[in-house]
Structures are given as C-alpha cells and as structure tokens.
Amino acid sequence: MTRQMTGAQIVVQALKDQGVDTVFGYPGGAVLPIYDEIFQQNEIRHIIVRHEQAATHAAEGYARSTGKPGVVLVTSGPGATNAVTGMTDALLDSIPMIVLTGQVPTFMIGNDAFQEADTIGITRPCTKHNWLVKDTNILAETIHQAFHVATTGRPGPVLVDIPKDVQFAMGDYTTKLKSKTSHYQPRIKGDIDSITKAVEMLEKAKRPIIYSGGGVINSGVGASQLLRELADATGAPITSTLMGLGAYPASGKNWLGMLGMHGTYEANMAMHDCDFMLCVGARFDDRITGRTDAFSPNSYKVHIDIDPSSINKIIHVDTPIIGDIGHVLEDMLKVWKSRGRKTNAAGIAKWQAKISEWKAVDCLKYQSSDTIIKxxxxxxxxxxxxxxxxxxxxxxxxxxxxxxxxxxxxxxxxxxxxxxxxxxxxxxxxxxxxxxxxxxxxxxxxxxxxxxxxxxxxxxxxxxxxxxxxxxxxxxxxxxxxxxxxxxxxxxxxxxxxxxxxxxxxxxxxxxxxxxxxxxxxxxxxxxxxxxxxxxxxxxxxxxxVEKHENCYPMIPSGAAHNEMIMGDASTEGAITGKGGALV
Amino acid sequence: MNALALKKGASKKSAYDLKNPLGDEVETHTLSVIVDNESGVLARVIGLFSGRGYNIDSLTVAETDHEGHLSRVTIVTTGTPAVIEQIKAQLDRMVPIHSVSDLTVDGPSVERELAMIKVSGKGDKRVEAMRLADIFRANVVDTTLTSFVFEITGTPEKIDAFVELMRPLGLTDLARTGVAALPRGL
Known part of the structure; x- marks a missing residue:
C-alpha cells in the first residue's frame, strides 16, 4: 500500500525509514517546506551549523566516527555551492554522505532564478552520483537509492536535488523495502583463486609487509579484527596510511607506524625492501608511493580493493583481488589456516631484526626545549x-x-x-x-x-x-x-x-x-x-x-623514493631538485 | 646518518609521471557502453573523460531500448593499455552504467559510420565526384546544378579515404556521425 504525502513529508519519512537520527543543515528559501516538516517531529535531530561547508564536514565526522552515512540538508544556489568542498572531501576519502539540496521550482529551472545554480552540473564530478527529482512520486525511491549508492561498494557522497514545487506536491511514498533493487551492486566476495595465490606468496615471503588503508575502516569493525588476526598470526609487519590509522592498534607488536611522505623511517624502509606487499584497502596515493618507478622495486604485490578502478591505477600489482576487505580477509585467513598456517619463520625473524634496526634510528626524535613548546x-x-x-x-x-x-x-x-x-x-x-x-x-x-x-x-x-x-x-x-x-x-x-x-x-x-x-x-x-x-x-x-619554524620530519621530498627520506637532523640543502620542485 | 642523506638528482620521477607497466604504445579502442537513458548521463560520461584527461576520438549515443530506458554509447578512444584499462574501470563503476565492453579486444566486431559530404563544382570535377561516389557506393541525397550531397556508410577508414578524394573536387561541408559498433556473431 502506498501512502500519499507531500514531497517534504516524503523526505522526512524516507530519512526515518533509513534510520537517520541526525541531520546537519542550514535552511533557506528552497528547502523551507522540508524544514517545516522537521519542525513538526522529534525523531530526527537537526543540527544547525553556521556555514554549509561545515555541515558537510560535520556529517563526515559523524559518518567516520560511527560507520553510518552522514546526512546534510541545505538550500539551493549558495547553499549547494558551499557544500561542494565537503562533498569533494568525502569523495576522495570515501565517506558515505547524503546531501539533500533544495532547488528552485521545476518551472523556473534554467531562468537564472533567485538562488538558482546548476547543482547537478556543479556536483556531478564531486559525487558518486546525483539526482534531480522532478516528480514527487519518485522522490522516496530516489532517496532510498541515494542511501544505497552512498553506502554500497566504495562509499562516497551522493546528492539529491529537490525543487521546491516537488516538496509541496502530493505523491506516493514508497518504503525502503518496496523500492526497486538497483542494478548498482558492486562485487563483495573476492575471487578465490586470486586469494589462494596471495596466500601462497604470503607463506613463502621472507620480508612481508601489510600496507593497510581507509578501506579497512570503511569495511567495518570486523575487517579491522580480521586484519589484526592476519598480521599477528603471520608475523607480518604492518603499516598504514593516514586514513587507515587505528585499524591495527598502535600498541600491536607488528606496528610500524604510518608510511608515506611523513611516515616513519621503519615503515618506509620496510615498504621499499619488502619482497611481499599486501595492500589492503589503500590506493597507492602519491603521498604514499613517492617516486613510482622506485616504489618497492622487488616485491610481489597483492592489492585488495572494492573499487576495480583502484587496481593498477598507479602501481602495477601482481595479484589484484576485487571485493570487500572483510569478506576477502576472512577467506584469506580460512585458506591460510586450511593450508596449515605456514609462514617463512626463518625469513621473517631476520626481517624483524632488520626492522628493529630501523626502529632504533628513532626517526621521530626532535630537539626538545625548556623555554618554548615544541x-x-x-x-x-x-x-x-x-x-x-x-x-x-x-x-x-x-x-x-x-x-x-x-x-x-x-x-x-x-x-x-x-x-x-x-x-x-x-x-x-x-x-x-x-x-x-x-x-x-x-x-x-x-x-x-x-x-x-x-x-x-x-x-x-x-x-x-x-x-x-x-x-x-x-x-x-x-x-x-x-x-x-x-x-x-x-x-x-x-x-x-x-x-x-x-x-x-x-x-x-x-x-x-x-x-x-x-x-x-x-x-x-x-x-x-x-x-x-x-x-x-x-x-x-x-x-x-609553539615553536614557529619547526619542520615536520621525516619527509620524503616530492619526487624521491621511500629510501630517500630527509630526517630531522639531516641537512635539507638541495633536498628537492629538478622536476621534484614542480610537484606538490 | 649519512646513509639517510638524499642522493643528488633523486627527484627525476614521481607519481605524476605515471609509468605504464604494460607498455607505452598508444592504442585505439572502441568501447560499447550501455547506460540508463536519463537526463545528464552523457554529461557524466563526457565529464569523466575530460576530468581525467582521457581522449575521445568519436562518440555516438542514442536510445536503444525504449522499454528498459537504456541507451548505447559507442566511444572510440586512444591511450596506452593502462589508460584504456582505467577508462573501462572508471566507466564501469559509474552508477547509471550497466555494462562496458571493449569491442577491440572482446572478439571480432563490426564498425560503421555514416557521413554526409557536400561537394560543389561544375564540369569535369562534378563528373569525377559522381564517378568516385559510385565506386564508394555513396548515395546522392540532394543535388542542385552545382552541388551534390553524398551519403556514405562504412568504416571510418573508408570515409576518410572518400573525404580525401572529394577535397580537390570541391568539398564544402562534411558531417560525420561517429562510429556505431556491435560484436559479430551471437
């Protein structure tokens, strides 16, 4: 049975249906009907920010700390354009976010109406997908679809643009369950042959390393548990990107610290010298790889990612595994255990000893001071x-x-x-x-x-x-x-x-x-x-x-390789030369 | 700490000089993409190409399944093998895209393009244009005493050849549809 309600009521009902408890937003002319509905209910809490950009970042903070999607409600024109930075941020960091924008009435679209902007056009490259809803009857289904897209596969921001007349008009409400299934169904399970191949290589590895990223966190708490189990059981040292910190505990015995441009000496040296790299939910970003033709030159690389476009984008890998991190790690552990929990113990012991030497460099040491706060x-x-x-x-x-x-x-x-x-x-x-x-x-x-x-x-x-x-x-x-x-x-x-x-x-x-x-x-x-x-x-x-001229070290200068770090007490004269100077 | 000092001239390459592991030869591929026939879908496809710096040599789009609201986009693109792989992966993850097939590698396929060519002239040139059109099996779809509009269908190469022949004979206008393509067989 379908229920008739106004577009604005449909928006609020769809959010409730999706289990939303908090919306970050800022009202304006083109979303007033929705704000009127928000006023008349108590289930969804609306947080009034001071700037639409802040609404998007607050929603990101909410999403990243809970694992649930963040929801943003802003008005047309400047409301939508102010939200662009936050959506782009969420796109690059794969944060699930639903942005609802008001739009001028359908009959005024294209007339340069007050507070009109081509929100769909502007946000097309900074969302996973976006929709302009011109018919109240498909509004509920579109919002449900938006939640599906934002949270499925590699998460990201989506936007639903709702003209004001669509908010006022009556239409059918479709529940989440009744909504038609989307053809957007990214692959979850990894290919078992590839997983087995990865396990074989891991068993033989003398110098393995796990390089984990934000994908582990996006996959859920279970994925982090599996990652910990894999690292601890196999004895593989583990490093992480900025986005992946916390997936493996900093107090864990195999922890190397963050890698990349300002990563630790031990993490970057281990990345460079390893013979087996398991990249879990990271994307070989340029802050991580440094000079790509000198990136971990002698390793067999396995890359687990839910997004096929991340595979071979920057670094060519030997075994790609497309799937959800949690599912793939679970299968990987199963295969590894069923094959007898083999590791190259002698090799890994030597590797651990080498890593201890690198750790002894104490790369985060700095000149302390009694007079000024470092x-x-x-x-x-x-x-x-x-x-x-x-x-x-x-x-x-x-x-x-x-x-x-x-x-x-x-x-x-x-x-x-x-x-x-x-x-x-x-x-x-x-x-x-x-x-x-x-x-x-x-x-x-x-x-x-x-x-x-x-x-x-x-x-x-x-x-x-x-x-x-x-x-x-x-x-x-x-x-x-x-x-x-x-x-x-x-x-x-x-x-x-x-x-x-x-x-x-x-x-x-x-x-x-x-x-x-x-x-x-x-x-x-x-x-x-x-x-x-x-x-x-x-x-x-x-x-x-604090100290005004303190520099952040270690640092891999742009255009340098992992084993070419500048350390805190090293001379920095002429450190970045030639083409590296043009990089960011 | 000497071992840690940066080597001189260490910064020749970076992530910005993406080295292609599969080969540096530029190839031309024809991609057939099934998309939801919804407002703005073409802008999404084109935006992906312009935003990420990919090439479009030709692009055709029209609805092919009215009931299912689907359109077929045929894109001819050039790039190194790694770039072609990226293009396919980037297209495939877009929400309104149902399937991406690379007709260049997926097996034999047929490709056709239609062009309309206006040739103006008198005397021998006009007779020669008509004779060549006959050889190329181009049809005359409009004529005046001093001009023809030819319609020609074929592979892009065939059309290129015909166009080159028409230039010295008085080619004044040209419209091409871009490639439409399908795999051969079932």
Missing amino acids: PQYALQRLEVLTKGRDRYITTEVGQHQMWAAQYLTFEDPHRFMTSGGLGTMGYGTPASMGVQIAHPESLVVNVAGEASWLMNMQEMGTATQYNLQTKQFILNNERLGMVRQWQELLHGSRYSHSWSESLPDFVKLAEAFGAKGIRCSDPADLDDAIMEMLDHDGPVIFDCL
Whole structure:
C-alpha cells in the first residue's frame, strides 16, 4: 500500500525509514517546506551549523566516527555551492554522505532564478552520483537509492536535488523495502583463486609487509579484527596510511607506524625492501608511493580493493583481488589456516631484526626545549594525558595533522578523522562537532593549526549552542606551517604570504563565543593547562603557542623514493631538485 | 646518518609521471557502453573523460531500448593499455552504467559510420565526384546544378579515404556521425 504525502513529508519519512537520527543543515528559501516538516517531529535531530561547508564536514565526522552515512540538508544556489568542498572531501576519502539540496521550482529551472545554480552540473564530478527529482512520486525511491549508492561498494557522497514545487506536491511514498533493487551492486566476495595465490606468496615471503588503508575502516569493525588476526598470526609487519590509522592498534607488536611522505623511517624502509606487499584497502596515493618507478622495486604485490578502478591505477600489482576487505580477509585467513598456517619463520625473524634496526634510528626524535613548546612535545603530552580515555581525534590540515598522526596513537578504528585525499583546511572544527554529536560522552579533540582553524571558526557558535564539549587544541605557530616548510625547502626561504599578521586573541575569541579559552606558552605549564582543558565541562579553545619554524620530519621530498627520506637532523640543502620542485 | 642523506638528482620521477607497466604504445579502442537513458548521463560520461584527461576520438549515443530506458554509447578512444584499462574501470563503476565492453579486444566486431559530404563544382570535377561516389557506393541525397550531397556508410577508414578524394573536387561541408559498433556473431 502506498501512502500519499507531500514531497517534504516524503523526505522526512524516507530519512526515518533509513534510520537517520541526525541531520546537519542550514535552511533557506528552497528547502523551507522540508524544514517545516522537521519542525513538526522529534525523531530526527537537526543540527544547525553556521556555514554549509561545515555541515558537510560535520556529517563526515559523524559518518567516520560511527560507520553510518552522514546526512546534510541545505538550500539551493549558495547553499549547494558551499557544500561542494565537503562533498569533494568525502569523495576522495570515501565517506558515505547524503546531501539533500533544495532547488528552485521545476518551472523556473534554467531562468537564472533567485538562488538558482546548476547543482547537478556543479556536483556531478564531486559525487558518486546525483539526482534531480522532478516528480514527487519518485522522490522516496530516489532517496532510498541515494542511501544505497552512498553506502554500497566504495562509499562516497551522493546528492539529491529537490525543487521546491516537488516538496509541496502530493505523491506516493514508497518504503525502503518496496523500492526497486538497483542494478548498482558492486562485487563483495573476492575471487578465490586470486586469494589462494596471495596466500601462497604470503607463506613463502621472507620480508612481508601489510600496507593497510581507509578501506579497512570503511569495511567495518570486523575487517579491522580480521586484519589484526592476519598480521599477528603471520608475523607480518604492518603499516598504514593516514586514513587507515587505528585499524591495527598502535600498541600491536607488528606496528610500524604510518608510511608515506611523513611516515616513519621503519615503515618506509620496510615498504621499499619488502619482497611481499599486501595492500589492503589503500590506493597507492602519491603521498604514499613517492617516486613510482622506485616504489618497492622487488616485491610481489597483492592489492585488495572494492573499487576495480583502484587496481593498477598507479602501481602495477601482481595479484589484484576485487571485493570487500572483510569478506576477502576472512577467506584469506580460512585458506591460510586450511593450508596449515605456514609462514617463512626463518625469513621473517631476520626481517624483524632488520626492522628493529630501523626502529632504533628513532626517526621521530626532535630537539626538545625548556623555554618554548615544541609542537611534537605538545602532542606527546596530549597523548599521555588522554591515554586510556574514550577519545576521538580530528585534525585540520598541515604540519599539525602529520604530527598528530606521528605522535598520537590509535588503538581502534573510527577514532581518527582527518582530511586525507583532498587536504581540506577547515575540516577539523566542524568534523569534531559531528563526532561529538554522535558521541556526546566521549572526549573529542580537534588538533589544529591556527590558520586552518580560522577557516571554519564560526562553528564555535554551533559548539556553544549544543554545548558540544569539543576541545580545539590549536598548535599556534603564527604560520601556515607546511607552506612555510615547503618554501624553506623549495623556494629559498622566501616566506611568501605564509604567515598571519593579525591573529585574533584566541582566549577572548573563545569567550566571545561563550566558550572557555586557555593559552599556554611555557612547556612547564603545559600539563596543567591540558588538564584544565580536559576538565572543563564545555567547549574549549586551547591556544598553544609553539615553536614557529619547526619542520615536520621525516619527509620524503616530492619526487624521491621511500629510501630517500630527509630526517630531522639531516641537512635539507638541495633536498628537492629538478622536476621534484614542480610537484606538490 | 649519512646513509639517510638524499642522493643528488633523486627527484627525476614521481607519481605524476605515471609509468605504464604494460607498455607505452598508444592504442585505439572502441568501447560499447550501455547506460540508463536519463537526463545528464552523457554529461557524466563526457565529464569523466575530460576530468581525467582521457581522449575521445568519436562518440555516438542514442536510445536503444525504449522499454528498459537504456541507451548505447559507442566511444572510440586512444591511450596506452593502462589508460584504456582505467577508462573501462572508471566507466564501469559509474552508477547509471550497466555494462562496458571493449569491442577491440572482446572478439571480432563490426564498425560503421555514416557521413554526409557536400561537394560543389561544375564540369569535369562534378563528373569525377559522381564517378568516385559510385565506386564508394555513396548515395546522392540532394543535388542542385552545382552541388551534390553524398551519403556514405562504412568504416571510418573508408570515409576518410572518400573525404580525401572529394577535397580537390570541391568539398564544402562534411558531417560525420561517429562510429556505431556491435560484436559479430551471437
């Protein structure tokens, strides 16, 4: 039986049908009928942000910390265009997100009406798929289909554009169960012959490594469990991308730390020297591979990915396995066990010894100071003082983000939210709000730089309105630290526009928003100040004044190979030469 | 720490110089793609090609299944084998795309294109154009005392050859449909 209701009622009913409890949004002319329906119900909580971009990042934070899709509701025109950055961010980081946009009435489309934009055209390349709904009768089905597409296969953002007259008109409501099945059904189970081949190679490997990524986290908590079992049972050392941190615990015995441009020495050296690489849900991004023709030159490579277009895109692999990480790892473990749990124990023991040598280099060592707070020290203290707590970390983008990945530890998936692929400054503050809304009792810390943080600072208003406890931990070097670092290395230390001349007083700014502000500039006071932040019942802006010209190391310069890292105390003169200088 | 120091000139290549492991020869492939016949679907396909820097040599699209709301897009594209593989994978994961087949590698196929060619002239040139059209089995679909419009169907190569012959004989206008193709046999 179909029920007749208005388009706006259909939107709210479809969201309820999909189990949505939270919507992040901002009202405007073209979505007023939907807001009117939201007003008249209590099942779905609407969070009013201060900028549509923040709604998308908050939804990303919500999605990444819960594993459920994030939902965004914004108006036409500027509402939709402001959401573009967040959708692109979610596309590159494979975050499930449903964006509902209002649109001018169907009869006005194409007339350059007030707040009209070609939302479908603008968002086509930054969504997995998008729909313009011109008929109220297919609205419910389209929304159900949108959830299916966003959450199936490689997750990503989708957008449903709903003209205002479609919201007012009456139409049939189709339930989730009654909706016709989509032909979009990505492959879940991996090919068993390929899995067996991968196991054979793993059994023989003298120098195996597991290189895991965000796909493990997207596949669900079970996938992380299986990954841990595989790494621990076979003794294979494991490294992870920025997106995959937490899938394998940082305290685990085989953990190498993050790999890539600012990865650890041991992880990158092991990637370079291994003879067997199992890539699990990662995509050989350029931050990971460095120079591709020198990438892990002597290894047999297995790549598990749910997206066939990730296979052989950048690095040619020997055995691709297309499927869901959880399913493939489960089959892989089954095959490995049924073949007698073989490993090349002698080879791996030597390999572990080699890795221990690399670890002894202590690549994250830095010059400590009694007089000024080193950013690495600030994060080490944050780590110590929050260890064991129910903790979620978000970050902005830049040096602080890399230091957070290096100096904070993650024991579980869904605990680290950061903009990896797109590198969106301004991500962390709204993302931390989204995480806090999903986990009201947990500690949520946004590790930020002052420049990134200012990009979405208006969201402190959201934090105080909903009494979100998020702690904004700003490593303030009065610089665009990563830009400055590159200018130092590549552009003769000509610091073109990479500093801020008139930063706000962050303590007063916090107070202006009705939050608490704390400033700390002396390493001796840092622990007390961090404790004060953690103990405060409400949002905090923590202005941590740190060393202004600290560089983030180790670093694989653009255009270099994994075994060509610059270390903290090495000379950086002439480090990036020739073509590498043109890379980002 | 000397072993860690960066070698001079270490930055010749990077991820931006994607090395193709399967060979660097550029190949031409004909892809047959079945898509939902919905608004904007062609823009999605074309946007994928322009956004990722792939080539389109020719593209034809029309509805082929009215009941099922399906269209067939036939794309002729060039690229190294790795790029062709990427194009197919990128197309195949798009939501409104039902199937992607590479007619160039999937077995024998037939490819045809239609062109209309306007040739203006008098005297010997006009007679020669008519004679050559006959050899190529082109039809005259419009004529005046000083012009013909020929319609010719065939492989792109055949059409290329005919067009080249018509140029010195007074070719003034040309319209081509692009390739339509199907696999041979069942």
